[in-house]
Amino acid sequence: MTNIEQSNEKRQRSQAVTQTEWEQYMAEKILRLIRHELYMDFRYMDVALSALSYQPKEGIDTLGTEGDHLFYSADHLLRVYPKNPVYLNRCYLHMILHLIFCHPWLQGSRNAADWDLACDIMIEYLIDHMEQTSVQRITGLLRRKVYKRLESVGQALSAAIIYEQIRLWYEFDLAELSKEFYTDTHAFWPRPQPEQAIPVQIPPKWDKLARQTQMQMERQGRNDGDEERLMLKQIRVLQQRRSYRDFLRKFASLRETLQIDPEEFDLSYYTYGLRIYGNLPLIEPMETKETLQVETFVVVIDTSYSTNGELVKKFLQLTADLLLESVELSGKCRIHILQCDDKVRQDDVVTSKEELAQTLQRFTLTEGGSTDFRPAFRYVDQLMQSGQIRHLQGLLYFTDGKGIYPAKRPEYKTAFIFAQDYEEEAVPPWAMRIRIDHEEIMEGK
Known part of the structure; x- marks a missing residue:
């Protein structure tokens, strides 16, 4: 290879890196614009909206998260944003609401595909009933039928309730519903393993952010609309969930029982006293032990x-x-x-x-x-x-x-x-x- 060819190859490689960096820079600029627009309409979610660090991830056609990072495809954002910014606004909000409601960590033994669909329906139901311009869109016929079916149940809606309902919906094609309500990818959600004795734990970070969002909504009096009342109820129910154990x-009750506590004295000093002084230990063991009883x-x-x-x-x-x-x-x-x-x-x-x-x-x-x-x-x-x-x-x-x-x-x-x-x-x-x-x-x- 000649020097000129080597120089051209280096220049092309440099231009490719520069192009990639530019695309990532513009993609993250778009994400910040989306976040700012959502913040203007949902100030009570200010901390939650800023809780994820941006991470490029090629090969995905939407946004995704595992609770710490917001995964995005720069190419996807650059193509979609000029044509349909409201879609990306909804997608960003949709993903944050999943985290506020802790959906990625609550699957348990439920079927993964049905749980994903139930969570998506729950979030889209909320967003479709919001009146903020940043996320408004026309609700299609299929969605209206689904929402009417849900509202006929007579129970407060939640992902768990919807999960039980959709398994009884013989009039709907679940594959069609999955396509209709698909918004963000759940590929990064932690999935429970059959051999795991302990269920997936809710990260303290999102447990805290859910409480902060609840307090912000209550402080700002954001419970006028149906969707805001439903959102508050969802967060309150989440906070009532805790380990039964x-x-x-x-x-x-903690109480003392009369038994030797071997952890409350140094055995070496005890035996040393017996060895040197006969029957005179240097330290007596505690005869009471605090136990849960x-x-x-x-x-x-x-x-x-x-x-x-x-x-x-x-x-x-x-x-x-x-x-x-x-x-x-x-x-x-x-x-x-x-x-x-x-x-x-x-x-x-x-x-x-x-x-x-x-x-x-x-x-x-x-x-x-x-x-x-x-x-x-x-x-x-x-x-x-x-x-x-x-x-x-x-x-x-x-x-x-x-x-x-x-x-x-x-x-x-x-x-x-x-x-x-x-x-x-x-x-x-x-x-x-x-x-x-x-x-x-x-x-x-």
Whole structure:
């Protein structure tokens, strides 16, 4: 190769690099313009809109993220932006809303394709009902049919609810719906592996950003429109989701038990004292050890017709497993398992691991009538007054939430456990509440 040819090759290589750098520079400039335009319409999402660092990624035809980076194709942005900037605005917002609602980390055991579709429908439903000019577009006939079908369900919409619904939609072609609602790529979402015992964890970063967005919306009074009320409700439900394992530990009390704690003294000094002075150890071991222990615990099962029997059994199994794992059940432990609708139908008491296992093995659900939460509380109060329950650490009430709540706050910690969306306003302010998914219960996670 001659010197002239080598010089031309170097110049061409230099020009190619320069062209690539220019395209990336212009693509990121477009992304910043999109972000600014969205910020003007959605100021309550200012931090979330700026939470991703831009990362070029060739071979994709849209935007994508795994929670830390915004992946883009420079060629795609440069081609689409001059023709359809609103589409890219919607795509950017669509992706950020996925992260605010933590969709990439909530798949669980659900079918990946159906979960992706449910999440996309949820986000597009929100955006299609927004009145901001930066994301407005005409809603097509297919989308209007889908939205009408969703609104007929009579439940507050969420990706989980939509997932259950679309699997019953025989009048729709799911492949056609996937094409219609496809916006961003989910190729970078973390997917749960079958062998994983621990589900994919929500990054603290997006848990915090969801709370910040909620506070910003409430502070700015952004709950006038239907889509904003729905968005606020989605974030609140997300914040109510937490690990049932961690939640249950709050009902375990720290107390001292008389047993040697080998971690609280230096064994070398102890044996040195015995060796030098005979029976005089230099440091005595602590004879008390702080352990997590439930003294008395009450689990109430709503046995109304609206509560599924198999789900109840799995909930009890999960609760028992977590108790056995998280706390040291001693001979002083008493766990009351109540079945109640408009009256207390059954009270099974266990005082050991063996009794707990036996009770779960023979457990059958006693179905009844309508739900009234008050009889269970009156029954527990009577047991406390008679001395049959002492040192009650807490009461868990597993229910669908459709019942009459006590007006007066009890003297013990109380939590209502919901396996579906519920009316938050109906739950008394003194009660703890947690919403756990059917999948979390059925899989024992």
